[in-house]
Amino acid sequence: MPYVGSKSLNEIFTSLKIPYKKITNPERDRAMLSKRIIPCLDVREGRTTKGVKFRNNVDIGDPVEMARYYYEEGADELVFYDITASAEKRGIILEVVEKVAAEIFIPFSVGGGINTLEDMKSVLVAGAEKVSVNTGAVRNPQILEQGARAFGSQCVVLGMDVLRVPSSSSTPSGYEVVTHGGRTRTGRDALQWAREAEERGAGEICLNSIDADGTQEGYELTLTRLISTSVDIPVIASGGAGAPEHLTAVFQQSFADAALVASLVHFGRYRIKDLKDDLSQAAVKVRQRW
Amino acid sequence: MIAIVDYRAGNVTSVLTAVNHLGYPGKITDKPDEILQAERVIFPGVGAAREAMQNLDDLQLTGTIKSIIADGKPFLGICLGYQILFEESEENDGTQCLGVLPGDVVHFRTVMHAHRQAQAEHKLKVPHMGWNGIAFPSNGADNHPVLNKIPRDSEFYFVHSYYPRPTPQDILLYTEYGGWLASGAYRDNIVALQFHPEKSGRPGLQLLDNFCSWNGAVP
Numbered sequence: 001m002p003y004v005g006s007k008s009l010n011e012i013f014t015s016l017k018i019p020y021k022k023i024t025n026p027e028r029d030r031a032m033l034s035k036r037i038i039p040c041l042d043v044r045e046g047r048t049t050k051g052v053k054f055r056n057n058v059d060i061g062d063p064v065e066m067a068r069y070y071y072e073e074g075a076d077e078l079v080f081y082d083i084t085a086s087a088e089k090r091g092i093i094l095e096v097v098e099k100v101a102a103e104i105f106i107p108f109s110v111g112g113g114i115n116t117l118e119d120m121k122s123v124l125v126a127g128a129e130k131v132s133v134n135t136g137a138v139r140n141p142q143i144l145e146q147g148a149r150a151f152g153s154q155c156v157v158l159g160m161d162v163l164r165v166p167s168s169s170s171t172p173s174g175y176e177v178v179t180h181g182g183r184t185r186t187g188r189d190a191l192q193w194a195r196e197a198e199e200r201g202a203g204e205i206c207l208n209s210i211d212a213d214g215t216q217e218g219y220e221l222t223l224t225r226l227i228s229t230s231v232d233i234p235v236i237a238s239g240g241a242g243a244p245e246h247l248t249a250v251f252q253q254s255f256a257d258a259a260l261v262a263s264l265v266h267f268g269r270y271r272i273k274d275l276k277d278d279l280s281q282a283a284v285k286v287r288q289r290w
Numbered sequence: 291m292i293a294i295v296d297y298r299a300g301n302v303t304s305v306l307t308a309v310n311h312l313g314y315p316g317k318i319t320d321k322p323d324e325i326l327q328a329e330r331v332i333f334p335g336v337g338a339a340r341e342a343m344q345n346l347d348d349l350q351l352t353g354t355i356k357s358i359i360a361d362g363k364p365f366l367g368i369c370l371g372y373q374i375l376f377e378e379s380e381e382n383d384g385t386q387c388l389g390v391l392p393g394d395v396v397h398f399r400t401v402m403h404a405h406r407q408a409q410a411e412h413k414l415k416v417p418h419m420g421w422n423g424i425a426f427p428s429n430g431a432d433n434h435p436v437l438n439k440i441p442r443d444s445e446f447y448f449v450h451s452y453y454p455r456p457t458p459q460d461i462l463l464y465t466e467y468g469g470w471l472a473s474g475a476y477r478d479n480i481v482a483l484q485f486h487p488e489k490s491g492r493p494g495l496q497l498l499d500n501f502c503s504w505n506g507a508v509p
Contacts, residue, residue, distance in 0.1 A: 034421040
């Protein structure tokens with residue numbers, strides 16, 4: 001599979017005056033790590049929901065039951081995103097985490113509303129492997145260092161919501177970090193933020209494209225490739241998966257290390273096995289025995 | 291009873307959960323007498339080598355670990371608990387470790403240095419995080435009881451930036467990441483793994499189950 005060049009990506013690298021990194025040949029990655037498929041469960045007050053562009057959420061089930069189902073189905077990891085609106089009901093997610101930790105034996109991370117070291121600790125103690133910080137890290141980037149020092153980099157995931165914007169002096173990559181589902185702009189350049197987070201001790205980046213999220217038209221390939229080839233930590237692509245070929249594209253063309261799926265699997269349209277069979281056919285290495 | 295050693299190197303609850311799920315009684319403990327009385331010991335851990343060694347000293351567990359191993363009780367090191375069994379780690383500008391297995395622990399970058407170019411092209415991400423396969427060495431380790439009923443194409447969950455370099459006769463498993471690394475080692479009553487069996491789905495649980503019913507002897 002030859003590398004499919006992207007003019008815009010080269011332009012981005014040139015404009016930033018950073019050394020252009022040669023992009024790998026996916027064929028050679030076959031002897032390497034399996035690409036991970038990660039179902040994402042948005043949890044509100046203890047129930048899984050699914051919305052489009054962070055709105056119009058509908059109830060789709062019990063997160064613990066869904067976690068068990070995906071574990072049996074061959075998911076490589078799980079992500080729980082707590083979108084509980086009220087502060088007093090935030091504790092509910094910890095009960096979910098404890099129940100999930102007691103019966104599934106694959107890694108999972110928890111994000112949403114993580115603002116302090118104490119928040120991180122409560123989630124990890126409840127049994128999650130990793131904790132994802134998003135807005136909390138934008139507000140207070142030092143939480144990444146503190147978290148890495150206290151729990152190890154492998155526990156600290158930077159969640160980034162990213163919006164495509166016109167290239168400007170503050171956002172030279174043409175991608176801006178946003179919060180609150182895209183309603184709040186931060187003025188931060190996404191590529192610079194990813195690199196800063198890596199420096200500060202994040203062990204992984206979960207990269208969510210606001211433009212692609214909920215569209216089911218495919219991942220944001222240019223953004224994913226830009227970030228994944230610019231940092232040395234693993235990058236999880238998120239937002240936009242609507243068909244198995246979208247996963248193939250994000251692994252082969254954008255070199256994501258893992259991909260988040262939601263609508264694709266939540267409504268029974270595809271099983272994890274279908275997605276993995278498709279990827280295997282396309283010569284993407286995935287875990288086929290579980 | 292299976293003692294799961296808590297030396298403040300990460301959350302070890304998931305190991306206990308997995309052991310209990312398999313039907314074995316386990317206990318998370320930092321008390322030397324409890325560890326010495328256990329029928330077998332699991333030595334997990336994530337985090338940095340220096341702090342881990344310091345914690346073992348502060349908790350007066352260094353001697354405990356060594357005498358458990360000398361007693362011949364089945365002993366399972368996981369992740370950091372695998373790495374600090376060796377003599378020395380590069381981590382934190384060089385850390386003296388337990389030295390119960392010969393060899394050292396190095397960062398991915400160090401060894402890959404010779405293949406810098408290949409590495410840049412390969413975009414080897416560190417930590418080595420995710421699911422990877424295993425291969426058996428030609429030293430007969432594939433007959434080891436803890437590998438019983440583990441399918442050859444199983445994958446396990448890894449998260450690490452450093453890895454040990456045991457002597458060839460101690461290698462239990464290989465895994466390919468950039469180059470070949472020893473993802474498991476064994477000697478007498480010791481089995482040690484770089485990956486997390488408690489987070490590796492069914493093959494991981496099988497391996498834990500094998501360890502929990504192993505008598506500590508290598509055939």
